[in-house]
Amino acid sequence: MAIRVMLVEDDELLVKRIENHFLDSEFSFIVDVTGAAALDIVQSAQNNSSKEIHLAIVDIVLPEKDGLLLAKELNTLTDIGVIVLSSRDSQSDRIAGLAQGADAVSYTHLTLPTIYSV
Numbered sequence: 001m002a003i004r005v006m007l008v009e010d011d012e013l014l015v016k017r018i019e020n021h022f023l024d025s026e027f028s029f030i031v032d033v034t035g036a037a038a039l040d041i042v043q044s045a046q047n048n049s050s051k052e053i054h055l056a057i058v059d060i061v062l063p064e065k066d067g068l069l070l071a072k073e074l075n076t077l078t079d080i081g082v083i084v085l086s087s088r089d090s091q092s093d094r095i096a097g098l099a100q101g102a103d104a105v106s107y108t109h110l111t112l113p114t115i116y117s118v
Contacts, residue, residue, distance in 0.1 A: 004053045035059075
């Protein structure tokens, strides 16, 4: 069974890099580039076991919705794991992500150990 991941990232090159990195793994990705629909997609998928999403990877900076707010909503309204992506390697981003309910914060270099830790 594939592990379904909601990837919320507006950088198309990074999306392709992440998808290619995990191409031969058990992960399948659903991509939302704005963050606006991510919560609705995750919640509607929770009612369908064949479309259930197991993990959300959320960029902090999104065009239509704040990634930290989305992480908080996902943490509050679902039971899926949340990883926050940040392009800045700063302590304040790590603290903010974890404070909003993220299970992990990654600095663009997403690895299998980070995903499995959630």
